[in-house]
Amino acid sequence: MEIDIEKLKRKTPYPEPSEDFFAKMQQNVISQTIGQHQIVVGKEAKVVPLNFKWMAAAAVILIGGITAFFSLNNNPEISIAQQSPIVDSVYEIETPVQKPAANLLAENTTAKQNQRETPTPKYLNEDQTLVSKKAKTEVSNSGNISDTQDYAAVPKDKSDLDVEKVLAAFTPDQLKDIDRNSEQDVYLDLYN
Amino acid sequence: MKFKDEEIVNLLTSPQTVEKGLRAMMDTYQSRLYWHIRRLIVDHDGAQDVLQDAFIKAYQNIHQFKNDSKLYTWLYRIATNEALQALNKMNRMKKTDEDAEYHMQNLVADNAGQDAEEIQVFLQKAIQTLPEKQKLVFNMRYYDDLPYEDISKILDMSVGTCKTNYHYAKDKVENYIKDNYSQEF
Numbered sequence: 001m002e003i004d005i006e007k008l009k010r011k012t013p014y015p016e017p018s019e020d021f022f023a024k025m026q027q028n029v030i031s032q033t034i035g036q037h038q039i040v041v042g043k044e045a046k047v048v049p050l051n052f053k054w055m056a057a058a059a060v061i062l063i064g065g066i067t068a069f070f071s072l073n074n075n076p077e078i079s080i081a082q083q084s085p086i087v088d089s090v091y092e093i094e095t096p097v098q099k100p101a102a103n104l105l106a107e108n109t110t111a112k113q114n115q116r117e118t119p120t121p122k123y124l125n126e127d128q129t130l131v132s133k134k135a136k137t138e139v140s141n142s143g144n145i146s147d148t149q150d151y152a153a154v155p156k157d158k159s160d161l162d163v164e165k166v167l168a169a170f171t172p173d174q175l176k177d178i179d180r181n182s183e184q185d186v187y188l189d190l191y192n
Numbered sequence: 193m194k195f196k197d198e199e200i201v202n203l204l205t206s207p208q209t210v211e212k213g214l215r216a217m218m219d220t221y222q223s224r225l226y227w228h229i230r231r232l233i234v235d236h237d238g239a240q241d242v243l244q245d246a247f248i249k250a251y252q253n254i255h256q257f258k259n260d261s262k263l264y265t266w267l268y269r270i271a272t273n274e275a276l277q278a279l280n281k282m283n284r285m286k287k288t289d290e291d292a293e294y295h296m297q298n299l300v301a302d303n304a305g306q307d308a309e310e311i312q313v314f315l316q317k318a319i320q321t322l323p324e325k326q327k328l329v330f331n332m333r334y335y336d337d338l339p340y341e342d343i344s345k346i347l348d349m350s351v352g353t354c355k356t357n358y359h360y361a362k363d364k365v366e367n368y369i370k371d372n373y374s375q376e377f
Contacts, residue, residue: 002370003366003369003370003373004366005315005334005362005365005366005369008311008312008315009309009312010334010335010337011309011312012227012230012231012312012316012335013300013303013304013305013308013309013312013313013316014230014234014236014303014304014305014308015305015308017226017236017240021240022218022222022223022226025218025222025240025243025244025247026215026218026222028244029214029218029244029247029248029251030211030214030215032244032248033214033248033251033252034210034211034214
C-alpha cells in the first residue's frame with residue numbers, strides 16, 4: 001500500500017475550540033499586560049517597610065531629645081537667668097548710675113543748705129530735749145569727703161523711757177537669759 | 193479585520209494605541225499560532241496557556257522586533273520556543289515511566305475529535321515519532337505551507353537543512369502510516 005501524504009487533506013483531527021475561546025484568551029492577555037500597567041498607575045501610595053534598626057535608633061533619639069528638653073527647662077537658675085527684664089512700654093526702669101565725686105559734693109552742700117533752711121517743728125514739747133544737730137562736712141582740697149557730723153541726743157519718747165525702766169529692773173543674769181532666748185529674725189527688717 | 197505587520201507594530205509602540213495594537217496582533221495571528229502550538233502540545237488547555245504566554249512575551253519584547261523581518265516569523269519563533277519549553281516541562285513532570293513518544297501518541301488519540309478521519313489521527317501519531325527539528329519543519333511546511341526561507345528564519349537554520357529535514361520527516365511519516373494503517377485495516 002502506497003501512501004502519499006501530499007494528496008491527503010491537510011486537516012488536524014482535533015476539534016475546533018469554542019467560539020469565545022479567542023475572546024477569553026485575548027482578555028487574559030490584556031489583563032496580564034496592559035491591565036497590570038493600569039493597576040500600577042492607580043495603585044495606592046507606596047508603603048515603606050520600616051527597618052527595626054532605624055526604628056530603635058529613632059526611638060533612642062526621641063527619648064533623649066525629650067529628656068534633654070525637659071531637664072533644661074526645669075533648671076530655675078538657667079531659666080531665671082535667661083529671662084529678660086519685663087519692661088512696660090510706658091514705665092521704664094531706671095538703673096542707678098554712679099555719679100562722680102564732684103557731683104556728690106555739690107548735692108551734699110545743697111542738701112545741707114536745704115536742711116538749714118528747714119524750719120524747726122513747732123510741735124515739740126518742753127520736756128523733750130531738743131538737741132541740735134551739727135553736721136560738719138569738711139571737704140579737703142584734694143576733693144576727699146570726710147563726714148565729721150556730731151550726732152547729739154535725740155529726744156526720747158515716753159515708751160522708750162518705759163522700756164529703759166523695765167530693763168533697769170532686770171538683773172544682768174535675767175538680761176542674759178532674755179538675750180539667749182531671743183533669736184534674731186533675719187527677715188524682720190524686710191517685713192518692717 | 194486583518195492588519196498589516198507595519199500597522200500592528202506602529203500601534204504597539206505608541207502608548208496611546210498599545211491595546212489596539214495588541215488586539216490587532218492577536219486578531220491577525222491567534223488562529224494560525226494556536227494550531228501551530230496545538231499540533232506540538234496536542235492538549236487544548238496546554239495550547240491555550242502557551243498561546244497566552246507567547247502573546248504576552250511578544251508584547252513585552254516588541255521593542256526588540258526588527259522591522260526588516262516579518263512579524264509572523266517573529267511570532268512563530270516565540271510561540272515555538274514557548275511550546276518546546278512547555279513540552280520539556282511536561283516531560284519532567286510526568287509521573288509514569290512511559291516513553292515520551294508513546295505518551296504523546298496516546299494524547300493524540302484522546303484529543304482527536306469524534307468526526308476525525310483515522311488517516312489524520314495516524315498522521316498526527318506519526319508526527320509524534322519525529323525528532324524535534326523534523327517535527328517543527330514538517331508541521332510548518334505541511335500544515336501552514338510556510339516557505340522554506342521563513343522556516344529557516346523561525347528555526348534559525350539554513351534553507352537546505354530545512355528542506356532535508358522535511359524530506360526525511362515526510363518519508364518517516366509515510367512509512368509509519370503504511371506500517372500501522374495497513375495493520376489496522
